[in-house]
Amino acid sequence: MEQKKFAKSALSKDAFKSYVPKIVEEIVEYFNTSSFYYGGKDDKKSGVAGVLLSQSQLTIFTASRTLLGDEVRSKLDTNFASYYADLDKGFTPINFVFPHLPLPVYWKRDAAQQKISNTYKEIISKRRKEGNIDATQDLIGSLMANAVYKDGERMTDQHIANLLIGILMGGQHTSATTSSWALLHLGQRPELIEALYQEQIDVCGIDSDTNKINSITYEKLQDMTLLNDTIKETLRLHSPLHSVFRKVMNPLQVPNTNYIIPKGHYIMVSTGFTMMSEEYFKNASHFEPRRWQDPSSIPAASNSSKKEESIDYGFGAVSKGVSSPYLPFGGGRHRCIGEQFAYVQLGTILATFIRELTWTVDKLPEIDFESMITLPKEPALINWTKRN
Numbered sequence: 108m109e110q111k112k113f114a115k116s117a118l119s120k121d122a123f124k125s126y127v128p129k130i131v132e133e134i135v136e137y138f139n140t141s142s143f144y145y146g147g148k149d150d151k152k153s154g155v156a157g158v159l160l161s162q163s164q165l166t167i168f169t170a171s172r173t174l175l176g177d178e179v180r181s182k183l184d185t186n187f188a189s190y191y192a193d194l195d196k197g198f199t200p201i202n203f204v205f206p207h208l209p210l211p212v213y214w215k216r217d218a219a220q221q222k223i224s225n226t227y228k229e230i231i232s233k234r235r236k237e238g239n240i241d242a243t244q245d246l247i248g249s250l251m252a253n254a255v256y257k258d259g260e261r262m263t264d265q266h267i268a269n270l271l272i273g274i275l276m277g278g279q280h281t282s283a284t285t286s287s288w289a290l291l292h293l294g295q296r297p298e299l300i301e302a303l304y305q306e307q308i309d310v311c312g313i314d315s316d317t318n319k320i321n322s323i324t325y326e327k328l329q330d331m332t333l334l335n336d337t338i339k340e341t342l343r344l345h346s347p348l349h350s351v352f353r354k355v356m357n358p359l360q361v362p363n364t365n366y367i368i369p370k371g372h373y374i375m376v377s378t379g380f381t382m383m384s385e386e387y388f389k390n391a392s393h394f395e396p397r398r399w400q401d402p403s404s405i406p407a408a409s410n411s412s413k414k415e416e417s418i419d420y421g422f423g424a425v426s427k428g429v430s431s432p433y434l435p436f437g438g439g440r441h442r443c444i445g446e447q448f449a450y451v452q453l454g455t456i457l458a459t460f461i462r463e464l465t466w467t468v469d470k471l472p473e474i475d476f477e478s479m480i481t482l483p484k485e486p487a488l489i490n491w492t493k494r495n
């Protein structure tokens with residue numbers, strides 16, 4: 108719990124304000140260079156992008172640039188990116204049950220973990236030598252400045268490096284799959300893409316000199332109601348973590364039954380179940396971001412969140428209970444620390460897509476539940492056209 112608190116400065120409003128322009132810069136650069144988009148060809152006006160790979164790349168580029176700083180981001184254009192891929196491949200459901208099997212993917216994962224953590228340690232030690240310790244600069248700065256436990260013990264650089272990897276991995280697939288699903292659903296709803304474009308104009312205004320929409324800022328993002336509701340609705344339909352696990356610490360009776368779950372067993376909870384239930388959401392299987400502005404469409408969800416008391420487990424106040432039917436970021440002690448960052452990252456990514464492109468999707472992909480994350484099954488393609 109204390110480690111979650113150490114990350115707080117990098118996940119604060121002040122930090123987010125500096126992240127937004129960096130995220131925009133990364134996306135524009137990606138459009139200009141990636142073969143999924145313009146790929147260095149100014150005259151390329153349309154194309155097809157596979158969102159599984161492209162959104163995953165965009166997520167790692169934007170998260171690294173903001174949370175880990177320019178030093179780490181610059182390395183992602185080199186072989187370093189392949190270490191992240193190796194790390195990823197070792198993150199499978201079987202890993203949860205058997206973390207130490209003699210599998211080649213695990214050996215590669217562990218080698219990648221070593222190389223990445225050594226790089227982070229070098230950056231930490233360089234910054235320390237230069238006296239460059241700024242808690243709000245990024246996550247490395249936040250951990251370097253804050254990582255002292257209540258008993259006075261300071262986290263070692265090795266532990267900071269390991270924690271950096273853990274936090275980054277916590278946000279990678281969850282955010283990448285959310286932006287993929289959002290693009291896929293929007294591609295089937297051209298009128299929503301246009302409403303979101305209009306929202307960009309209404310909230311940010313047009314610069315009279317350039318005739319372009321003014322830049323996205325953290326403050327403006329908060330006023331983009333339809334955009335934020337699009338993210339919220341995507342998370343309802345495609346909760347990225349379909350299951351969360353808890354170890355039973357004391358014998359636990361299943362409510363209203365005689366069943367006792369013994370100590371030491373694991374229980375698995377599917378938070379996506381209630382989010383997809385007609386009991387709480389009218390036309391639950393329908394993608395409708397505007398439902399969040401219509402209390403009659405979400406009665407139980409809106410009521411229960413109002414009743415929740417909050418509690419601070421040491422990393423900021425979160426709602427105490429888990430009775431809300433809408434829990435994409437989990438609940439209780441292990442609740443996500445990245446929710447606000449995810450909204451900033453996803454909001455900026457989607458707003459930039461809306462400003463630069465229009466797109467369509469021929470067929471919504473099926474859902475792949477086989478990994479730890481609810482991914483769209485391949486092919487997951489958008490047919491994009493550059494605006495103007």
Ligand code: HEM
Pocket residue numbers: 111273274275277278279281282285342346347348351352434435436437438440441442443444445446448449
């Ligand atoms: C759409 C994006 C995201 C979703 C849906 C999501 C969802 C979740 C959920 C459901 C949990 C709880 C897991 C459990 O109870 O076992 C969790 C935990 C966590 N998340 Fe996120 N997350 C997202 C983005 C992020 C980002 C961007 C970061 C980092 C910047 C992050 C960092 C973490 C960490 C460190 C934990 C572990 C907390 C703990 O074990 O105490 N997440 N997330």
